[in-house]
Amino acid sequence: MVSLSGGPLFPLTTSNGASLSTRSAAADARMIIPFCFKQRKKHRKVVCACVASPLNLRSDESSAMILNGSSKSEHLSTVPETENDSDVLIECRDVYKSFGEKQILSGVSFKIRHSEAVGIIGPSGTGKSTVLKIIAGLLAPDEGEVYIRGRKRAGLISDEEISGLRIGLVFQSAALFDSLTVRENVGFLLYENSSMSHDQITKLVKESLAAVGLKGVEDRLPSELSGGMKKRVALARSIIFDTTKEAIEPEVLLYDEPTAGLDPIASTVVEDLIRSVHIKGQDAMGSPGKIASYVVVTHQHSTINRAIDRLLFLYKGKIVWQGMTHEFTSSTNPIVQQFASGSLDGPIKY
Numbered sequence: 001m002v003s004l005s006g007g008p009l010f011p012l013t014t015s016n017g018a019s020l021s022t023r024s025a026a027a028d029a030r031m032i033i034p035f036c037f038k039q040r041k042k043h044r045k046v047v048c049a050c051v052a053s054p055l056n057l058r059s060d061e062s063s064a065m066i067l068n069g070s071s072k073s074e075h076l077s078t079v080p081e082t083e084n085d086s087d088v089l090i091e092c093r094d095v096y097k098s099f100g101e102k103q104i105l106s107g108v109s110f111k112i113r114h115s116e117a118v119g120i121i122g123p124s125g126t127g128k129s130t131v132l133k134i135i136a137g138l139l140a141p142d143e144g145e146v147y148i149r150g151r152k153r154a155g156l157i158s159d160e161e162i163s164g165l166r167i168g169l170v171f172q173s174a175a176l177f178d179s180l181t182v183r184e185n186v187g188f189l190l191y192e193n194s195s196m197s198h199d200q201i202t203k204l205v206k207e208s209l210a211a212v213g214l215k216g217v218e219d220r221l222p223s224e225l226s227g228g229m230k231k232r233v234a235l236a237r238s239i240i241f242d243t244t245k246e247a248i249e250p251e252v253l254l255y256d257e258p259t260a261g262l263d264p265i266a267s268t269v270v271e272d273l274i275r276s277v278h279i280k281g282q283d284a285m286g287s288p289g290k291i292a293s294y295v296v297v298t299h300q301h302s303t304i305n306r307a308i309d310r311l312l313f314l315y316k317g318k319i320v321w322q323g324m325t326h327e328f329t330s331s332t333n334p335i336v337q338q339f340a341s342g343s344l345d346g347p348i349k350y
């Protein structure tokens with residue numbers, strides 16, 4: 001099942017970027033969330049959580065450097081070839097997307113495997129957030145397919161039913177309901193849609209907040225929090241789930257510029273939190289994280305180095321390079337070299 005889990009993970013901004021009022025955002029939430037939960041109730045038996053095979057990274061055709069119509073392979077020693085796709089949670093295959101006359105994505109292909117920490121980078125306006133929205137099921141591709149655990153998604157999340165994976169999108173703005181307390185924000189989905197008691201939800205809210213290093217803020221309003229704290233609350237909201245369900249589905253979290261606008265230390269805190277809620281990490285309570293895989297869109301070097309293992313470089317509508325994070329700065333791909341160095345000279349023109 002694909003749902004926008006972990007809170008109001010639907011756009012709380014209008015298409016022109018203006019914030020919706022809490023009231024209308026909440027109204028939208030009520031329209032979308034019950035549908036997701038209805039699906040979850042129907043399909044919760046399908047899941048085999050966290051039983052994926054060991055991580056097998058793969059260098060596919062998009063590892064090749066594509067520049068000026070030519071293609072030159074860059075050998076990435078730490079990205080071995082494998083035919084085993086049993087651990088692929090999400091796959092985008094030859095995805096195209098336009099807005100009006102503007103072609104944004106022109107054949108984007110990649111796979112996200114179980115237990116991966118993947119980053120999507122690239123120049124501004126290349127469509128990174130668009131890719132996240134397509135993965136999340138908020139936008140439909142014009143052409144191409146999105147596969148969720150091997151099953152083709154037919155439309156937007158509200159148009160079809162697929163089981164086996166929860167996908168959460170954590171917005172850059174944190175997107176908290178400004179007239180609800182931290183407790184109500186973090187527990188929103190559970191209060192609205194689960195059969196859990198108030199006390200059970202309150203306990204889970206407290207645990208989720210503790211997992212991201214926040215204590216004693218449950219009664220505060222978002223306006224009483226710093227930017228970094230808001231991002232942590234948004235993270236707590238994205239990792240909370242109904243523990244009374246028969247099976248827990250693996251979850252993929254999508255982070256859209258989680259450290260944008262934060263000072264370097266606050267960025268480090270958020271980067272470490274992103275790591276800590278991943279299954280390879282340990283949360284602030286010392287418990288293993290629950291997030292199977294995550295995808296981060298970012299421009300921040302610190303976030304790339306600290307929170308990401310594998311990078312996808314999006315440029316002119318395609319993934320033009322992918323490799324492990326440590327291979328990024330030594331890449332011979334001129335696009336990557338220019339981006340990594342911030343040089344004005346090179347194939348990327350502004």
Ligand SMILES: Nc1ncnc2c1ncn2[C@@H]1O[C@H](COP(=O)(O)OP(=O)(O)OP(=O)(O)O)[C@@H](O)[C@H]1O
Nearest residue numbers: 015099100104122123124125126127128129130131
């Ligand atoms: N709903 C929409 N309607 C029309 N145009 C859109 C819409 N969403 C995105 N775009 C346009 O698509 C292009 C890609 O936007 P997107 O936000 O995906 O890029 P990005 O790579 O994430 O950018 P940045 O790094 O600056 O955040 C931009 O030109 C943007 O204006």
